[in-house]
Amino acid sequence: MKMVIDCLGGDNSPLANVNGTLRAMRENPDISVIFVGDEKEIREILENASDYEALKGRIEVVNAPEIITGEEKPTDAIRLKKDSSMIRSISILNNDERVGAMISAGATGALVAAVTLRIGRIRGIRRPAFCPILPTMNGGIVGVCDSGANVDITARQLLEFAILGSVYMNSAYGIEKPRVALLNIGTESEKGDELRRQAYGLLRDSEDINFVGNMESRDLLSGKYDLVVCDGFSGNVLVKTTEGTALQLLKKIKKDIMSRGIYKIGALFMKRMFAEEKEFMNYQNYGGSVLLGTEKTVVKCHGSGDEAGFAVCVSQAYRMQAANMNDRISEILKKYD
């Protein structure tokens, strides 16, 4: 199972990308990789790994030291930076038959644009969609599809997101019959705009998903849903507001603790708990945001992720392929042709 690793573009690249990948390779002996980035840097990191000799046979390195940043216009970046690690990685993913997946922590906009342009879509899928994973308050997880790849969509696409996400939550996380909800501004079936009302009908009538109705955004973390489908604009708001609120609130609590001596004393007893809460809300622990609907697997890691976060993303890509996720999606979509 060969994967291409874009080694540039993240805050902790290339160190987190290379070492994270090695970590996943140690856990899954089936994984072999092509590292793409500044070859010299990559080789230095590799040679520092104590077990490099043992892993060597499963590693290739391609030199493409240019970086695409988040500030660049995606279309310009794709056109002008053909030798960037990201565009080269996508070319390898597209052209090399042995390669089934790509993992990147680089600029999201450029990644979506380049993947949409260069990597084929599964038959029946109009456009790929992002599906990040969030932790729920009862210890489970919930996927959100789409979280930002598509801002203008149709009801039929919301059905596609439901099918893609359902097979994904099952393939990568082993959830049987994922409970699918439609993000809406109320739970009643007639709520929302025309798009939502149409989608509600399509989702309800599909036999291939376990549709449980509309979800109000305040219930995202309740643990009552395994997958939420939405347009990319409101999905982006949903995911980033959750992340932002949790981080801001934990930051405020920390500040408030420092404001009084008695709170500081109390916090000493709870040090481990607060560390755990922070870890709990640390999204990278739950994996990257997968781009679903493409013929080959693409996982977008958090730009600020570390080695552990990158390792989770590589393992995630491995599980998706091991479960033949895309074949299962294709099989279902045939019915909707």
Add this chain to the structure above:
Amino acid sequence: MKMVIDCLGGDNSPLANVNGTLRAMRENPDISVIFVGDEKEIREILENASDYEALKGRIEVVNAPEIITGEEKPTDAIRLKKDSSMIRSISILNNDERVGAMISAGATGALVAAVTLRIGRIRGIRRPAFCPILPTMNGGIVGVCDSGANVDITARQLLEFAILGSVYMNSAYGIEKPRVALLNIGTESEKGDELRRQAYGLLRDSEDINFVGNMESRDLLSGKYDLVVCDGFSGNVLVKTTEGTALQLLKKIKKDIMSRGIYKIGALFMKRMFAEEKEFMNYQNYGGSVLLGTEKTVVKCHGSGDEAGFAVCVSQAYRMQAANMNDRISEILKKYD
């Protein structure tokens, strides 16, 4: 300054509505009110107030004991429940020239529909919009307009929301030159769909607002913005996700504290702090969600709000009128005719 108070429809109605209003009346001697609801119930609550005799001259009561619930279809409720407290309150607001504002904790959908139908709009405003207030992490507040009254909108309406919200944040909260942001999926000017790009231009070019650019949802509570404008669908997601995440996280922390003896000990030292965090995230402390753009002021209180929450809403309506908010909005909108 006369206001009509819808006394039914909230979780704690009519007690919270009546007592909350009396509390605001004690603070603001200019306020006089018409209570609408079950007259017998209202009179009982009034007679229990120790200073009822002193307030009596500023109080009228209208009997309309029927309730509109959140489960009813708004259009049906408006048509069939003409004697409900909500519809009667709106009639009084519409017909009684002395009455400048209405406060209700009743069903949001019916309220928006009935107000849109019966109460005139300020010239230049296509449809009224909700503007709830949230606390920011540095002790300030931020308004979100629209948070759910309009799911299909134009770029011009986003400009209207910016003008409405700016004058509101100034009139009701004394914020000079409110910093206005456009909710988007990235901060760069070309981000988002066609609607957002068009709106960005209109907002940037308007001299009547202090536009500071796009805002990503994760920054809502950062304190960098005084007003965020958005379509009602994503605004609803923004507000409810913030509320939901904060409540869920505080609930989780509480549960985690109970899981270990040492945490319980620590929490004893921090009891007051946790109570304050909860109070901090209690939206009703910051007032209701004002329906902006109507010729007369309409404030929607939290359905689950208590006496204190209702009092805040009444005072809010008072400040908006005292500042001649709607006249100021009309004056600005003349330029855009």
